[in-house]
Amino acid sequence: MSGSTDQGHTEQGHVHVVADRDVCIGAGMCVMSAEDVFDQDDDGLVRLLVEDPADGTAVRRAVEGCPSGALRIAAEQTERTARARN
Amino acid sequence: MTETTTRARGATEMPVYMRRNEFDPVPELTALRDGPRVAKVRTAFGMDVWAVTRHEDVREVLSDAGTFSNTLGMARMAMMDDLSDAERARMRAGNLLAFDPPDHTRLRRMLTAEFTIRRMRRLEPRIHEIVDEHLDAMEAKGPPSDLVADFALPVPSLVICELLGVPYADRDDFQRRTGQLLDMSLPMAERRRVGLESREYMATLVTRTQADPGEDLLGMLVREHGDDLSFDELAGIASLLLIAGHETTSNMLGLGTLALLRHPDQLAIVRDDPDAIEPAVEELLRWLSIVHSGTMKTTTADTEIGGVAIPKGDTVLCALPAANRDPRSIDDPDRLDVTRGAIGHVAFGHGIHHCLGAPLARMEMRIGFAALLRRFPTLAEVPGTADFRSFHVIYGMAKMEVTW
Ligand code: SF4
Numbered sequence: 315m316s317g318s319t320d321q322g323h324t325e326q327g328h329v330h331v332v333a334d335r336d337v338c339i340g341a342g343m344c345v346m347s348a349e350d351v352f353d354q355d356d357d358g359l360v361r362l363l364v365e366d367p368a369d370g371t372a373v374r375r376a377v378e379g380c381p382s383g384a385l386r387i388a389a390e391q392t393e394r395t396a397r398a399r400n
Numbered sequence: 401m402t403e404t405t406t407r408a409r410g411a412t413e414m415p416v417y418m419r420r421n422e423f424d425p426v427p428e429l430t431a432l433r434d435g436p437r438v439a440k441v442r443t444a445f446g447m448d449v450w451a452v453t454r455h456e457d458v459r460e461v462l463s464d465a466g467t468f469s470n471t472l473g474m475a476r477m478a479m480m481d482d483l484s485d486a487e488r489a490r491m492r493a494g495n496l497l498a499f500d501p502p503d504h505t506r507l508r509r510m511l512t513a514e515f516t517i518r519r520m521r522r523l524e525p526r527i528h529e530i531v532d533e534h535l536d537a538m539e540a541k542g543p544p545s546d547l548v549a550d551f552a553l554p555v556p557s558l559v560i561c562e563l564l565g566v567p568y569a570d571r572d573d574f575q576r577r578t579g580q581l582l583d584m585s586l587p588m589a590e591r592r593r594v595g596l597e598s599r600e601y602m603a604t605l606v607t608r609t610q611a612d613p614g615e616d617l618l619g620m621l622v623r624e625h626g627d628d629l630s631f632d633e634l635a636g637i638a639s640l641l642l643i644a645g646h647e648t649t650s651n652m653l654g655l656g657t658l659a660l661l662r663h664p665d666q667l668a669i670v671r672d673d674p675d676a677i678e679p680a681v682e683e684l685l686r687w688l689s690i691v692h693s694g695t696m697k698t699t700t701a702d703t704e705i706g707g708v709a710i711p712k713g714d715t716v717l718c719a720l721p722a723a724n725r726d727p728r729s730i731d732d733p734d735r736l737d738v739t740r741g742a743i744g745h746v747a748f749g750h751g752i753h754h755c756l757g758a759p760l761a762r763m764e765m766r767i768g769f770a771a772l773l774r775r776f777p778t779l780a781e782v783p784g785t786a787d788f789r790s791f792h793v794i795y796g797m798a799k800m801e802v803t804w
Contacts, residue, residue: 340512341754346762347743358512379743381754383463 494636560645565616651796
């Protein structure tokens with residue numbers, strides 16, 4: 315799965331998204347923006363359905379729109395991620 | 401504008417961040433945004449606070465609960481009255497807007513499960529029913545109809561009462577009290593009296609629920625968190641949710657309908673294309689921004705917003721209508737364009753206090769606007785009846801007659 319994160323560097327390709335459930339306030343905005351990537355568990359907190367979603371645009375919108383700052387696109391920190399992997 | 405201004409009783413002048421020309425923030429406010437960016441303004445209570453007006457700055461303030469404290473902000477406001485500390489603590493209990501983390505997190509966590517998108521979808525059929533019943537009644541009575549009294553107010557009111565478990569018979573009293581509580585043209589003493597009355601009602605409701613917890617939200621809170629939550633907290637949560645559920649969606653339905661009626665091309669899009677409703681609701685939320693400002697925040701340290709130094713202990717408010725029409729964040733911001741589909745707006749706030757009821761409000765609006773416009777395709781405003789309600793925590797319509 316993590317192999318595809320490298321594509322996250324391109325504008326339209328896969329992105330690697332990280333959700334911090336300690337920060338999430340369960341507003342469900344992410345579910346609205348990208349229903350096939352984000353879900354809410356029974357407590358209302360975010361749950362990732364896929365970690366490397368293909369629809370980068372919708373995911374970026376979700377990350378942008380998350381009111382609590384619980385979502386982050388990891389692959390955009392290109393160099394650091396790449397270096398950490400090596 | 402002159403008419404609405406004169407409705408404001410009392411000596412205090414309406415603060416700049418609350419003033420509107422019908423749907424628009426006043427030019428003084430947008431000039432503040434496009435000029436000094438962050439500046440001191442006088443609130444309705446005569447206090448001088450920093451108004452933050454740009455979209456990017458508002459998001460920054462609302463994202464940083466550590467620097468911009470609601471707890472301290474509330475304490476500041478409370479100093480304006482003459483309650484004892486114990487009374488103040490009681491009034492504050494359970495009010496999520498009056499707390500920072502970790503106290504806020506504790507309360508919010510108990511409620512998130514009740515407001516998930518999935519839970520809201522389960523309510524959908526019931527919301528359709530409530531909307532249809534009110535449209536049936538309007539149709540049966542025939543035009544003209546006061547859209548506020550016949551539709552915009554009762555629909556969200558019924559929905560939130562059912563969700564929470566407020567008996568139908570108590571609804572009228574509750575509605576009246578909520579309206580008065582948020583009406584800033586009423587003398588402070590009267591609002592406080594209504595506040596206590598409302599608190600007493602909530603106490604009765606909580607006592608009843610504790611004795612026999614039902615399937616509704618209050619019943620769930622008692623069953624699942626009954627040991628964690630004090631009596632006052634339960635009453636406070638119920639009170640906040642009821643007030644929020646009444647006043648916000650109802651004003652969006654009223655004001656939003658009028659906005660569409662005055663933009664017939666936009667109305668036609670919403671009425672004729674079922675897919676148009678979702679982005680249209682977001683655009684109406686942005687364009688109307690009925691919540692003038694979030695709660696007041698107090699700085700916990702010396703800080704800076706948009707290059708302006710703000711000392712520790714000062715109070716800051718976010719002018720949401722100015723931010724939502726910030727040309728730096730959206731093109732042609734003053735134009736109502738229901739096809740934009742952008743959800744970057746801050747009409748529901750941002751950060752940890754982002755509206756808990758947003759999924760419910762969105763669903764009610766989608767169902768409500770669509771059903772109203774399809775039931776009465778020739779819906780029209782009765783000229784001269786639209787009464788904008790200004791001196792109020794939430795902007796909206798007091799009354800608005802329609803025909804069809
Ligand atoms: S948008 Fe952010 S806060 Fe809301 S559910 Fe998703 S991750 Fe949580």
